[in-house]
Amino acid sequence: MSLRAGDQLGEPTRAGDSPERLALSRQERRQLRHQLGWVEQTLAGVTEAIERAVFTEEHARSPGWLQGLDPRVKLGMFVVTVLAASLSHSLLALLLLYGALLLAARASLLPFDFFVRRVWLGIPFFAGIVILPSIFFTSGGPRLFELVIGPLHLGPTPASLLGAAVFVMRVGDAVSLAVLLILTTRWADLLKSLQVLRVPQIFILLLSMTYRYIFLFLHTVNGFFEARKSRTVGLTSGSEQRTWIVAALVTLMNRSFQMSNEVYAAMCARGFTGTIRTYSDYRLRTGDVLAFLGTALLAIGLFFLGRVIV
Amino acid sequence: MSVMQVSALQPGQVIYQLRGVRYRYHGRHLALDGIDLEISHGEQIALLGANGSGKSTLLKLLDGLLAPEEGYMRALGRDIKAVAAGQETFTFHRQVGLVFQDPDVQLFSATVFDDVAFGPLQLGLPREEVKRRSQEALELMEITHLADRAPFELSGGEKKRAAIASVLSLQPEVILLDEPTASLDPRTKWVLVNLIRRLGEQGKTIVTATHELEIVPLIARRVLVLGEERRILADGQPEEILRDRALLVRANLIHPQLHRSWLLTLESETEPQAPSDAPASSF
Ligand SMILES: Nc1ncnc2c1ncn2[C@@H]1O[C@H](COP(=O)(O)OP(=O)(O)OP(=O)(O)O)[C@@H](O)[C@H]1O
Ligand SMILES: [Mg+2]
Numbered sequence: 001m002s003l004r005a006g007d008q009l010g011e012p013t014r015a016g017d018s019p020e021r022l023a024l025s026r027q028e029r030r031q032l033r034h035q036l037g038w039v040e041q042t043l044a045g046v047t048e049a050i051e052r053a054v055f056t057e058e059h060a061r062s063p064g065w066l067q068g069l070d071p072r073v074k075l076g077m078f079v080v081t082v083l084a085a086s087l088s089h090s091l092l093a094l095l096l097l098y099g100a101l102l103l104a105a106r107a108s109l110l111p112f113d114f115f116v117r118r119v120w121l122g123i124p125f126f127a128g129i130v131i132l133p134s135i136f137f138t139s140g141g142p143r144l145f146e147l148v149i150g151p152l153h154l155g156p157t158p159a160s161l162l163g164a165a166v167f168v169m170r171v172g173d174a175v176s177l178a179v180l181l182i183l184t185t186r187w188a189d190l191l192k193s194l195q196v197l198r199v200p201q202i203f204i205l206l207l208s209m210t211y212r213y214i215f216l217f218l219h220t221v222n223g224f225f226e227a228r229k230s231r232t233v234g235l236t237s238g239s240e241q242r243t244w245i246v247a248a249l250v251t252l253m254n255r256s257f258q259m260s261n262e263v264y265a266a267m268c269a270r271g272f273t274g275t276i277r278t279y280s281d282y283r284l285r286t287g288d289v290l291a292f293l294g295t296a297l298l299a300i301g302l303f304f305l306g307r308v309i310v
Numbered sequence: 311m312s313v314m315q316v317s318a319l320q321p322g323q324v325i326y327q328l329r330g331v332r333y334r335y336h337g338r339h340l341a342l343d344g345i346d347l348e349i350s351h352g353e354q355i356a357l358l359g360a361n362g363s364g365k366s367t368l369l370k371l372l373d374g375l376l377a378p379e380e381g382y383m384r385a386l387g388r389d390i391k392a393v394a395a396g397q398e399t400f401t402f403h404r405q406v407g408l409v410f411q412d413p414d415v416q417l418f419s420a421t422v423f424d425d426v427a428f429g430p431l432q433l434g435l436p437r438e439e440v441k442r443r444s445q446e447a448l449e450l451m452e453i454t455h456l457a458d459r460a461p462f463e464l465s466g467g468e469k470k471r472a473a474i475a476s477v478l479s480l481q482p483e484v485i486l487l488d489e490p491t492a493s494l495d496p497r498t499k500w501v502l503v504n505l506i507r508r509l510g511e512q513g514k515t516i517v518t519a520t521h522e523l524e525i526v527p528l529i530a531r532r533v534l535v536l537g538e539e540r541r542i543l544a545d546g547q548p549e550e551i552l553r554d555r556a557l558l559v560r561a562n563l564i565h566p567q568l569h570r571s572w573l574l575t576l577e578s579e580t581e582p583q584a585p586s587d588a589p590a591s592s593f
Contacts, residue, residue: 057420057421057460060420061421061458186420187420188419188420188424212418215418219414219462259414259415262410262412262415263415263416263418265370265375265415266410266415266416266418267418267428268375268399268403269373269375269403269407269408269410270403270407270428270429270432270476270477270480271400271403271404271429271432271433271480272428272432273399273400273432277431277432277434278431279423279424279427279431279437279440279441
């Protein structure tokens, strides 16, 4: 499989564009790929995609099921479900949960491949690296096959394979849950609901400034790519690219740090005192209560399912 | 609504007093040196100066975001050092609004509407009022159609308009504008000029930093010129300052080679008889 991050991440976010802009940006992107080396290609694709997907909150603003729920309730649902998933030892329960998450994603109008691909491309890959040794370094039990490397006898047993599958599935579920929560909730609302949960003010302020910082960082990165593209004539060598990227990174950090100071000043200039206030007006409705009860039941069910069946 | 009532400013009341104000960035880069200035409520002031002469810095001082390193400065009856240190900043910023030179810094929300609503929300106004004010500010800057767009997807001029709207929605008594007309098209520029005039007629204090000399007589009744030595070089009425050719050249506001036609109009205005004997040589 050819993994071009620019492609993988770029595609889904194009969905919301108007046709003319879409055509234009596709063409531009193709041109950009021609001119930049692969490192830059990848970076440019990733940053642009994140900037568009996360910071425009385009999914959080679509009229789906989760988007309509009170963010406090959603946060509660999230916590309960993550707990259930991390306590469950049953592959079946975790698979069922994933099925439920897919349904929720569908009901919240998230593009299917966007949701599925983004989760399964990256994270379980890392989880896999962590889990790999435990699959092969087994003791006791019938091995499915055996590798002999010097004094080492390695091989997976059914139990170790199942354990690995459960682990990967659990990570997949947890990440999908987080993605679901973040994509369907506006950032300010998320921060506000943390406030309700009595998370300390300073922590929320930190989170909100980190978010601004990341945004400025990405924004500056995108600006840099554009500026560089406009000054690039002909092809560049790999080492040239790497030198450029290192130099650019340092400047970037400085610049985005300075800009985030300015942003903080601009927020203060408009009366920001650290308390997050949002325009959204959420009130607990029957739908919220039902959703929460449903999720709690699901979580309890999954937990006990894990006790009954393996 | 009790939130709204902050000790009202009286017209003509002195709201800013600066004496010997000096500011350096990071204790090294001198930005302002020995500024003496008084501003009364209801004045419309244009702040002129070359690049790096300290216009933005002065506006940030006036907005209580920076504190002078040396000198005496009071703003709206408060010690500005206390405001910059975080005391009473909330009530202070209810009355003073600053449009930053770089709109990217000022637009930090997910949509233009959120940005415009940010200030009123911080004031703790009821939802309906927040909505009304935001909509009004969007209409004033003619960007209602951009309300749901992400700020970073906008053009330079659209960003600038959104940034201005985000301050207008606060309805401050004192409005500080840092190069508001930069990168605006002529029609929007005209809209803004008229807006500044209208706000001035409503009795607001407006300080506009700008490079565009032609709008100065339209938006200001007093002109401050910051020199390249970071001091106030001149303080007077637009007519007298804009005709002082030597001053404008010295402050690096016009260049004899670039502003020939500008100088011609000045001369022709100062000497009403001139047109008959001076041929229209610029054609
Ligand atoms: N963050 C900063 N760090 C260090 N020096 C700064 C900083 N910001 C401004 N300066 C310096 O302070 C001086 C005044 O800058 P300021 O931004 O106030 O000028 P300005 O009159 O607004 O210029 P312009 O017309 O270009 O906007 C300049 O010499 C500048 O180099
Ligand atoms: Mg400036």
